[in-house]
Structures are given as structure tokens and as C-alpha cells.
Amino acid sequence: MPKHVVSVSIGSSKRNSKAEVELAGLGDRFILERIGTDGSWSKAIELVKELDGQVDAFGLGGADLYVYAGNRRYTFRDSKKLADAAKKTPMLDGSGLKHTLERRVVRELEASVGWKGKKVLIPSAVDRFGLAEAMDQAGAQVLYGDFIFGLGLNIPLYRLATLQKIAYVLLPIITQLPFEWLYPTGEKQEKQVLDWRQKYFHWADVVAGDWHFIRRFMPPDMTGKIILTNTTTPDDLAFMRERGIQTLITTTPRLQGRSFGTNVMEAFIVAAAGRYPLSEADYLEYIQKLDLHPELTSL
Incomplete structure (x- = not known):
């Protein structure tokens, strides 16, 4: 069974996508999915509750859970309510990556x-x-x-x-x-x-x-x-x-025509590692394993 990552996004459902990938260096197959709730926090919370424990990792899309200034971290109240709905499955907003x-x-x-x-x-x-x-x-x-x-x-x-x-x-x-x-x-x-x-x-x-x-x-x-x-x-x-x-x-x-958000990629790394939380050294290790590099597109 492939590992399943779902990004629950407060953003538009028009940007929904799903890709099944197998990346060299990891061996497992992964389903990367984005589901937008068109700005509805209540829909997002219900979706998280429904999928909690059924998927390997959540991404939080269309919103930040944390913002930083220097070494200090601050938590958005609205996003924390959504993150708290996930009792079994880890939720990542991409800030670590x-x-x-x-x-x-x-x-x-x-x-x-x-x-x-x-x-x-x-x-x-x-x-x-x-x-x-x-x-x-x-x-x-x-x-x-x-x-x-x-x-x-x-x-x-x-x-x-x-x-x-x-x-x-x-x-x-x-x-x-x-x-x-x-x-x-x-x-x-x-x-x-x-x-x-x-x-x-x-x-x-x-x-x-x-x-x-x-x-x-x-x-x-x-x-x-x-x-x-x-x-x-x-x-x-x-x-x-x-x-x-x-x-x-x-x-x-870019996977199947689009680049996924950092929240999806961070959730993907956590699913691949099979543990949470990860340190900065862990993220760097997986960035190297996956051979992640920026992609330049001439327009």
C-alpha cells in the first residue's frame, strides 16, 4: 500500500490535485493529495477528523500554523484549532521545511x-x-x-x-x-x-x-x-x-505538472520517515536523500 499524504487547504478547491509518485532513494510509493475547502475552516476541521488515523500525514495548506521572528515561534489561533483536530496523524504546515x-x-x-x-x-x-x-x-x-x-x-x-x-x-x-x-x-x-x-x-x-x-x-x-x-x-x-x-x-x-507546497513536501518527508517530530538535521538528510533541488523554468 502506498503511503498517503493529504494537504487540507483553506484555499480554493480549483487547485485540487492528486499524484502518485515513487521517488528514488525511498522505495515506497506515495499518494500526494490536496483538498481545498474554499475558505471554510469548519469544512477543513471536519475533513481532518474524518481522515485522522487513515492517512500517514496531513499538510496544512492555504494558511500558516507558525510564523517566526529570529528564534521565536508564534502560533495562529485559527490554524491551531485545525491542527488540534488531528489526534492521531501528524499535521505539518511546511514551516520546518x-x-x-x-x-x-x-x-x-x-x-x-x-x-x-x-x-x-x-x-x-x-x-x-x-x-x-x-x-x-x-x-x-x-x-x-x-x-x-x-x-x-x-x-x-x-x-x-x-x-x-x-x-x-x-x-x-x-x-x-x-x-x-x-x-x-x-x-x-x-x-x-x-x-x-x-x-x-x-x-x-x-x-x-x-x-x-x-x-x-x-x-x-x-x-x-x-x-x-x-x-x-x-x-x-x-x-x-x-x-x-x-x-x-x-x-x-514539479510532479505531474505542478509543484506541491512545502506543507505537502514536509508531510511527505514525515510520512517517509515514519516518525514525528523531525529535527532540522532530519529534514536536511531527507532533502539530500531525495536529491531535492530548485527548478528553474524559463518563461
């Missing part, structure tokens, strides 16, 4: 992309703190857009230390708010917002981080830009081509 895989991707692409001096927009850095730190260490000129895109405040941050200090104060409060106030869920993920925030996309050479944030605010003209993200479908690639994006970099491999 983001911290390891995305740092490694930045280092691995240094020679081909050359981050030093590049203008990099990260719309939500607390969601991708490992990526944000890696870009800072690589010498990129980074704009941390958490105030701009998360809270709608025209306050660009250019220093990671400043973001970290503000996050220490605000994240304990923000994580108790309804998640949909902060992040597009359900049908909102399909809608675009074209406003004053477009100028920050025009400023950037590279836009990196969560695809739904990037897509939601992306201006019509992105000629020559680089996108560094994950969880892209064939429709997403068509969307990027229409806007003139030069290169797409996905941090997770």
Missing part, C-alpha cells in the same frame, strides 16, 4: 543568479524567515513587505533587524486575529488587487515567497522579473507568461 530547504536554495543558486546587489521583494518575510535571512546573508537588497502586503500600511522595511524587533512586538497580537484578515483564503486567492502596492513589484528584480501573496498583488507588466516561489500549477505558469516574467524558480520539484 521552509527553514531548511529555502535557505539551501538561496545558497545553491548563488552562482547562477547572483543575489548580491539584486533588489528582492519578499511580500511576507515572517512566513519565510529562513528565506529572508538567507537573502540578507547573500548580500541582496531586500524589501520586507509585511506591513505593505499583510497589513495594507505603506511602510517598507529594508533591514532584517528592524523587521525582527517589530515582529517581536506585533506577532503575539496578529496571530490571534482571524486569519482571513491577513491572508487571502478561498476565492480571494483568485482575485487580484491592483493598487499602490504595484510600485514595489516594479522596483524589484526578484519577487520571492508565498505565491498567493505574489499573484494577488502582481501588476500586469512584470517583464524580465524573476519569481522565486513554490506551489505553482500550469495555469499559474500561463499567468506569469502573460505578464512577461523571465524566470520561475520553484523550491520544490
Whole structure:
């Protein structure tokens, strides 16, 4: 019997997918499945209760369970209710893999992309703190857009230390708010917002981080830009081509036409390991076993 991983997503059901794969180095077959609940937390909780103990690992998609600032971790109230519905099967939101895989991707692409001096927009850095730190260490000129895109405040941050200090104060409060106030869920993920925030996309050479944030605010003209993200479908690639994006970099491999989210891949690794929790060293071991590398697509 193949091991079964299900990503229960607060996002749109239009992005549902299922793939059965066998990856070299592990031997087992895996079913990787994504089920969207169109923004309904109650549907997601019922689905988790129904599948709990019947699958090998859950991914939490379309929402974060944890966000980070430095070494501090904060838990979203809404997501915790969903995670608590899983009594037997471990639930992963991808944050453990983001911290390891995305740092490694930045280092691995240094020679081909050359981050030093590049203008990099990260719309939500607390969601991708490992990526944000890696870009800072690589010498990129980074704009941390958490105030701009998360809270709608025209306050660009250019220093990671400043973001970290503000996050220490605000994240304990923000994580108790309804998640949909902060992040597009359900049908909102399909809608675009074209406003004053477009100028920050025009400023950037590279836009990196969560695809739904990037897509939601992306201006019509992105000629020559680089996108560094994950969880892209064939429709997403068509969307990027229409806007003139030069290169797409996905941090997770494409399986049957799409790249699965870090929550799916983290759940996949936990299912393969057959134990939970895993350490950062464990994740790195499986990244090497699976020979995971970023995928560059010229558009």
C-alpha cells in the first residue's frame, strides 16, 4: 500500500490535485493529495477528523500554523484549532521545511543568479524567515513587505533587524486575529488587487515567497522579473507568461505538472520517515536523500 499524504487547504478547491509518485532513494510509493475547502475552516476541521488515523500525514495548506521572528515561534489561533483536530496523524504546515530547504536554495543558486546587489521583494518575510535571512546573508537588497502586503500600511522595511524587533512586538497580537484578515483564503486567492502596492513589484528584480501573496498583488507588466516561489500549477505558469516574467524558480520539484507546497513536501518527508517530530538535521538528510533541488523554468 502506498503511503498517503493529504494537504487540507483553506484555499480554493480549483487547485485540487492528486499524484502518485515513487521517488528514488525511498522505495515506497506515495499518494500526494490536496483538498481545498474554499475558505471554510469548519469544512477543513471536519475533513481532518474524518481522515485522522487513515492517512500517514496531513499538510496544512492555504494558511500558516507558525510564523517566526529570529528564534521565536508564534502560533495562529485559527490554524491551531485545525491542527488540534488531528489526534492521531501528524499535521505539518511546511514551516520546518521552509527553514531548511529555502535557505539551501538561496545558497545553491548563488552562482547562477547572483543575489548580491539584486533588489528582492519578499511580500511576507515572517512566513519565510529562513528565506529572508538567507537573502540578507547573500548580500541582496531586500524589501520586507509585511506591513505593505499583510497589513495594507505603506511602510517598507529594508533591514532584517528592524523587521525582527517589530515582529517581536506585533506577532503575539496578529496571530490571534482571524486569519482571513491577513491572508487571502478561498476565492480571494483568485482575485487580484491592483493598487499602490504595484510600485514595489516594479522596483524589484526578484519577487520571492508565498505565491498567493505574489499573484494577488502582481501588476500586469512584470517583464524580465524573476519569481522565486513554490506551489505553482500550469495555469499559474500561463499567468506569469502573460505578464512577461523571465524566470520561475520553484523550491520544490514539479510532479505531474505542478509543484506541491512545502506543507505537502514536509508531510511527505514525515510520512517517509515514519516518525514525528523531525529535527532540522532530519529534514536536511531527507532533502539530500531525495536529491531535492530548485527548478528553474524559463518563461
